[in-house]
Amino acid sequence: MIDLGLQIDAVVPWFAVEPTVGYTRVAVAAEDTATWDDILDNAVRRCYISDGQLAERAHAANVPPAEIVAALLPDPGPVMSGDFGEIVGYIYLASREAATAVIGPKRWRLKNDRTKPAPGSDIVQLILPQWPQASDQDRIVCAEVKAKATAGNFAPITAAIEGSQKDRTSRLSRTLVWLRERSLLQDIGTVTIPQLNRFINATEHPPHVRQYHAIVVICSNLVEAELATLVPATIPEGCALAVISVPHLQNTYTTVFEAVHQSVAAAPEPLP
Numbered sequence: 001m002i003d004l005g006l007q008i009d010a011v012v013p014w015f016a017v018e019p020t021v022g023y024t025r026v027a028v029a030a031e032d033t034a035t036w037d038d039i040l041d042n043a044v045r046r047c048y049i050s051d052g053q054l055a056e057r058a059h060a061a062n063v064p065p066a067e068i069v070a071a072l073l074p075d076p077g078p079v080m081s082g083d084f085g086e087i088v089g090y091i092y093l094a095s096r097e098a099a100t101a102v103i104g105p106k107r108w109r110l111k112n113d114r115t116k117p118a119p120g121s122d123i124v125q126l127i128l129p130q131w132p133q134a135s136d137q138d139r140i141v142c143a144e145v146k147a148k149a150t151a152g153n154f155a156p157i158t159a160a161i162e163g164s165q166k167d168r169t170s171r172l173s174r175t176l177v178w179l180r181e182r183s184l185l186q187d188i189g190t191v192t193i194p195q196l197n198r199f200i201n202a203t204e205h206p207p208h209v210r211q212y213h214a215i216v217v218i219c220s221n222l223v224e225a226e227l228a229t230l231v232p233a234t235i236p237e238g239c240a241l242a243v244i245s246v247p248h249l250q251n252t253y254t255t256v257f258e259a260v261h262q263s264v265a266a267a268p269e270p271l272p
Contacts, residue, residue, distance in 0.1 A: 022232025084253035085147025085217035120175035160214035
């Protein structure tokens with residue numbers, strides 16, 4: 001969260017957890033999303049490129065920073081919706097660790113094609129309370145995220161659960177190796193190779209915990225219909241399902257990404 005420029009104390013109140021059985025239901029208030037274009041513009045941009053890399057690439061190419069940002073961000077539509085859902089899910093999971101520092105790769109920086117989703121597990125976050133010493137308190141949090149902003153036949157809850165099972169069986173392990181390889185060539189965020197190796201070479205370190213989540217980010221006016229099909233007993237053991245309702249999701253993510261494009265026009269001060 002630090003490398004996004006977000007303060008955890010400001011983020012936690014966004015996500016109001018409602019009592020449910022078998023899963024977590026989360027509601028974001030309209031008064032909060034109304035401020036997201038002002039609050040999240042720089043943070044979302046930093047998901048795709050760091051301040052330092054943006055300045056360096058703009059200088060090297062002799063183009064305005066806005067041109068670099070335009071070459072990275074998705075167009076309006078399903079990919080933008082999916083990316084936004086992943087970023088909201090990333091922030092939500094970090095907010096649950098308010099008392100513990102969370103680090104995580106920014107896989108949106110690793111796209112080969114801005115018009116397609118990033119490969120690998122959607123969210124990977126590391127909790128290393130005694131780092132640089134590995135301990136049995138270390139955890140890795142992995143999530144599959146699905147977003148639904150408009151009405152249609154797509155069943156995001158089922159898809160998120162199925163994706164989470166893929167993470168559990170093999171995809172997370174492959175993603176960690178891929179992240180290590182890409183980190184040799186690109187800035188993936190605050191995560192270091194030794195920190196990734198702590199989980200890749202697990203037998204060389206104390207036992208750790210792996211937590212798997214299925215996260216659905218959905219427009220508030222669609223959430224009741226989707227939840228009507230949910231049978232909590234069918235959620236696989238070890239898969240933590242969270243359904244996050246966001247008012248006017250399509251308009252919200254479109255407005256935020258428009259603000260991201262505008263965020264470089266004012267040339268904000270880089271993070272220290």
